Amino acid sequence: MNxxxxxxxxxxxxxxxxxxxxxxNPVFTFTFMWAMIMEMAREQVYGLYSYSPEVMQxxxxxxxxxxxxxxxxxxxxxxxxxxxxxxxxxITYRLRYNLLYxxxxxxxxxxxxxxxxxxxxxxxxxxxxxIRRLVQDETSSSPLNDLIIxxxxxxxxxxxxxxAVSDFWLGKRDxxxxxxxxxxxxxxxxxxxxxxxxxxxxxxMIIGFLLTHNRKNEKTQKKRWTDLKDRRLARKYGxxxxxxxxxxxxxxxxxxxxxxxxxYYAMSPVMFTTWxxxxxxxxxxxxxxxxxxxxxxxxxxxxxxxxxxxxxxLLKTSYDMIALTDSSWSAIAQGNIRAxxxxxxxxxxxxxxxxxxxxxxxxxxxLIVSRAFFKxxxxxxxxxxxxxxxxxxxxxFSFIRFPFAKPYYALGVLIILLIAFKPxxxxxxxxxxxxx
Numbered sequence: 001m002n003x004x005x006x007x008x009x010x011x012x013x014x015x016x017x018x019x020x021x022x023x024x025n026p027v028f029t030f031t032f033m034w035a036m037i038m039e040m041a042r043e044q045v046y047g048l049y050s051y052s053p054e055v056m057q058x059x060x061x062x063x064x065x066x067x068x069x070x071x072x073x074x075x076x077x078x079x080x081x082x083x084x085x086x087x088x089x090x091i092t093y094r095l096r097y098n099l100l101y102x103x104x105x106x107x108x109x110x111x112x113x114x115x116x117x118x119x120x121x122x123x124x125x126x127x128x129x130x131i132r133r134l135v136q137d138e139t140s141s142s143p144l145n146d147l148i149i150x151x152x153x154x155x156x157x158x159x160x161x162x163x164a165v166s167d168f169w170l171g172k173r174d175x176x177x178x179x180x181x182x183x184x185x186x187x188x189x190x191x192x193x194x195x196x197x198x199x200x201x202x203x204x205m206i207i208g209f210l211l212t213h214n215r216k217n218e219k220t221q222k223k224r225w226t227d228l229k230d231r232r233l234a235r236k237y238g239x240x241x242x243x244x245x246x247x248x249x250x251x252x253x254x255x256x257x258x259x260x261x262x263x264y265y266a267m268s269p270v271m272f273t274t275w276x277x278x279x280x281x282x283x284x285x286x287x288x289x290x291x292x293x294x295x296x297x298x299x300x301x302x303x304x305x306x307x308x309x310x311x312x313x314l315l316k317t318s319y320d321m322i323a324l325t326d327s328s329w330s331a332i333a334q335g336n337i338r339a340x341x342x343x344x345x346x347x348x349x350x351x352x353x354x355x356x357x358x359x360x361x362x363x364x365x366x367l368i369v370s371r372a373f374f375k376x377x378x379x380x381x382x383x384x385x386x387x388x389x390x391x392x393x394x395x396x397f398s399f400i401r402f403p404f405a406k407p408y409y410a411l412g413v414l415i416i417l418l419i420a421f422k423p424x425x426x427x428x429x430x431x432x433x434x435x436x
Contacts, residue, residue, distance in 0.1 A: 002035065002038050002039050002042055004060055005031065005034060005035035005038055005060065005063060006035045008031050008035075008063060008064065008067060009028070009031040009032050009035050012027050012028060012031055012067060012070075013028065016028075019377070020074075020373075020374070020377060022210065022211075022377070023210055024207050024210050024211055024373070024377075024392070025373060026070070026366075026369045026370055026373050026391075026392060026395050027066070027067060027070040027366070027370065029392070029395055029396060030063070030066055030366075030395050030398065031063060031066075031067065033396070033398075033399070034059065034063055034398075034399075036265070037265050037266065037268055037269070037399055038056065038059065038269065040262065040265055040266035041266045041267070041268070041269045041270065043266075045262055045266070046259050046262060046263070046333055046337075047333040047334030047335060047337070048262075048263070048266055048267065048270065048332060048333045049270050049331070049332055049333060049334075050270070051269035051270050051272065051273045052273045052276075054276075055269050055272050055273045055276060056269070058272075058276075058346055058350060058355065058358055059269065059272075059344075059346055061355060061358055061359055061362075062345075062346045062349065062358045062359070062361075062362040063362070065358070065359045065360075065362040065363040065366065066362040066363065066365060066366035067366065068363055068366065069362065069363040069364065069365065069366025069367035069368075069369075069370060070366045070367070070370040072367055073366070073367050073368075073370035073371040073373075073374060074370065074374065076371065077371070077374040077375075077378065090425070090426050091423050091424065091425055091426075092381060092423075092424050092426055093381060093382060093383040093421040093422065093423055093424065094382070094421065094422055094424050095163060095167060095171065095174075095177075095382060095420060095421060095422075096419070096420060096421065096422050097174055097176075097177060099419070099420070100160060100163060100177055100420065101176060101177070101180065103156040103159075103160060104156075104160055104177070104180035104181065104184060105180075106152065106153070106156065107153055107156055107157050107160070107184050108180070108183060108184060108187065110148065110149070110153050111153075111184065111187040111188060111191050112187070114187075114191035114192070115187040115190050115191050117191075118131050118190045118191050118192075118193070119190065121134075122190075129193070131190075131192065131193040132192065132193035132194070143305075147305075150407050150408060151298065151302075151407070151411065154407075154408030154411075154412075155407070155408050155409075155411035155412040155414075155415055156412075156415065157184055157188065157197070158200075158390075158408055158409060158411075158412030158415075159390075159412040159413075159415040159416050159420060160177075160180070160181045160184060161181055161184075161185065161197065161200055161201050161204060162204055162386050162389050162390045162393075162412075162416060163177070163181075163386055163416065163420055164177050164178045164180075164181035164182075165201070165204040165205055165208045165389065166204075166208060166382050166385045166386040166389065167382065168205075168208070169208040169209060169211075169212040169385070170208075170212050170380065170381070170382055170385055171382050181201075184197075185197040185198060185201055200393055203389075203392070203393055203396055204389050204393070207388075207389060207392055208385060208389060211376060211377070211380060211385055211388075212380065212385070263332065263333070263337070263339065264342075265399060267332045267333075267339055267342055268342050268343070268344040268399040268400070269344075270332050271325075271330065271332065271339065271341075271342045271343045271344070271347075272343055272344050272346060272347050272350075274330045275325055275330075275343045275347055276347065276350060278321070278324075279321070279347075279350065279351050282317075282321075284317060284318075284321060284351060285351070285352070285353060285354065285357075286314060286317075286318045286351055286352050286353075287314075287352060287353060288352050288353075288357075288361075289314060289315055289318045289352070290318045290321070290322060290348050290351040290352050290405065291345075291348040291349055291351075291352050291357075291361055291402045291404060291405055292404055292405070292410075293318060293319060293322055293404075293405040293406075293407075294403075294404045294405055294406050294407045294408075294409060294410025294411065295404070295407075295410050296315055297315065297319055297407055298407045298410065298411060300312065300315055318351070321351065322348075322405060325340065325341055325343050325347075325401075326340055326341050327340065328340060341400055341401060342399065342400050342401075343400075343401060344398060344399050344400070344401070345362075345365075345398040345399075345401060345402035345403075346358055346362075347401075348361075348401065348402035348405055349361030349362060349402065361402075365402075368391070369388075369391045369392070369394075369395055372384070372387050372388045372391050373388055373392075375388075376388040382421070383416075383421050386416050386420070386421075387413075387416060387417065390409075390412065390413055390416060391413075394409070
């Protein structure tokens, strides 16, 4: 069956027009990554347990419908849905820099305490593995702290990473925004020994460079010097990110790095199999609540605390099941090797509606992400690239979970869509006069 996934990947390359044959194309990333994941899982290296044939079928169905969503997005690429406006006017978007500075300062103030605690532990001779274990074992947290971290800090930090990179490659390269974002990333990875902020930032830098680099090459020869400078910057930050990630990985694990990387990617079908059995045993069908938990839970959480309501039963059951996948450690390989999370995006759609949920969910997901890609390629601007970067991150980590199930990601997307940018109306005649 794995050969089917490679065939799908090759067909996507063959039938995609030259203009969109880019590494940044989401359908290439998604199909190739899952073909490799399923092949790695099939090999069962390091004693990895096998996954069920049904899970393989579900994943293939999900990928096929993701590709169908991509095809529909391609057919719709020239159509836009917008309110009618005067023909001599055009709307562009600019970052609200002052607002982003405020959000960045709030994040830095919040993380400062945890950052200093981790620095003291490191100075006492502890490594990042110890810090990570302490963070995971911490159970006491006030409702106010939960509200602040989940609804303000994490969504803001998530959005700031994307916006700083977009501004770096396509905007005015605001030094304050970029430096603040780097400081927040450093504070986060030291505070909880998590690698996610650095990995996300590296992905954004690479994909952002590839998108904007291609656009510059399509314009004029005058851009070549800037393009060369961008190449050097991309190499510099990319190399630095790889070095930091390598050091963190060595510091956090006592097992071989190769085995750890293998399990990260290959265990998703095994985890999907385990938690599919849990969902089937409970007869749980959530009708979209699980995959969009980030939005449903955020709204209900605020209403509950404002009006002293109780959680709807289905929402609470769905939330508890998601929380279990993160908190419960299941055996994935011989030698009692255990893991949490990594149930893949397919599990969330399966919990929503079984096979139909996977097909429908992946079709819509493929449609949305691909449409954002075509918009970015056809008319690249700060807002379009920001939206696509954060959506691409979700595709890249689909072997862990469906990103919109996490409130911080779902709210981070809303910050980019609704808050971070201000619309600016410009006259088309002015555009023509300036040669833009």
